[in-house]
Amino acid sequence: MIKENPIILGIESSCDETAAAVIRGRRLLSNVIFSSATEQAKYGGVVPEIASRAHTEAVDEAVVKAIREAGITVNDIDAVAVTYGAGLLGALLVGLSFAKSLAYSLNVPLIAVNHIRGHMSAAYLADETLTPPYLTLLASGGHTAILHIKSFTEFEVLASTSDDAAGEAFDKVARILGLPYPGGPNVQRLAENGKAEIKFPSSLVRGSQTQFSYSGLKTAVINFCHNAEQKGEPLNKADVAASFQKSALEPLVKKTIENAISLNVKTVTAGGGVAANDYLRNSLKAECEKHGIKLILPEKKYCTDNAAMIAAEGLIQYQAGNFADMSLNACAQIPLK
């Protein structure tokens, strides 16, 4: 029986966060995140085996805590939604195996969630009235795209990156500037004390309206830093961070707004870790206000990896009647479209 406001448990373990969350309809009841980021920071990035082991140790506790904090019992759960991809295979399998056995033992539906669709659906929890059509600016560690969400289950890619993702570029630039993992928030912090006056290439491919590229921008930042070093000139890292941030993010905001105006879409949302960036959030707010567009931004903690967004996307799939069976396997890569 399909309920109007089901209680859905979401489980996420695609990278270095072991997360569990419970929603009732679009209302978030609990959100638990355990992260192995501090351990991973020692190696400058995510080591898959360390992530898998950390998930194995944390998944049970994360789920129990999410159920307890939601004020429900395990028997109240109407469906279990789990990230089946994309991500690190060993890491995904921990959450997936746990979700399968729980759904089986409770005799409730299992819902397979694409991690990226999860990032896109975080906005549904930020505004319970959000209904397609709307545009989403998706900017994460592995994806960068402007999407036209036409219905709860259909979307069109209006623009995307042809190489690196925005988050990946932040992480690489952080490394060049000697900042620790995870790079994005550290680049943002450094940029707050800098002037965005260095001319780096725009992340929008010259002459294109639909293609972003972050690899040229990243190389330009590397070259700039190496040149200064070779000439023995002082490098103002804060200025580099601020200039990179502007070149990386301004075109995303500009193109999102232009698409909204030309398609006459009145609502814009954002998702993915880079949507936690204050420069991006403030630019989107200012531009949306200027053009009379409603902006729905998930809180920062729901932009980076979390299970609330997995439960939210689980709800969309539940309402569409898309359930998985026990043969569901993890998938390291899933194309955006």
Ligand SMILES: Nc1ncnc2c1ncn2[C@@H]1O[C@H](COP(=O)(O)OP(=O)(O)OP(=O)(O)O)[C@@H](O)[C@H]1O
């Ligand atoms: N404040 C910030 N400014 C810029 N980038 C940020 C900020 N916070 C997080 N990020 C970036 O977001 C990324 C992590 O986000 P996310 O969890 O969406 O990525 P992912 O799960 O690795 O990739 P994907 O979701 O595409 O598989 C990292 O690249 C990180 O540097």
Ligand SMILES: [Mg+2]
């Ligand atoms: Mg992610």
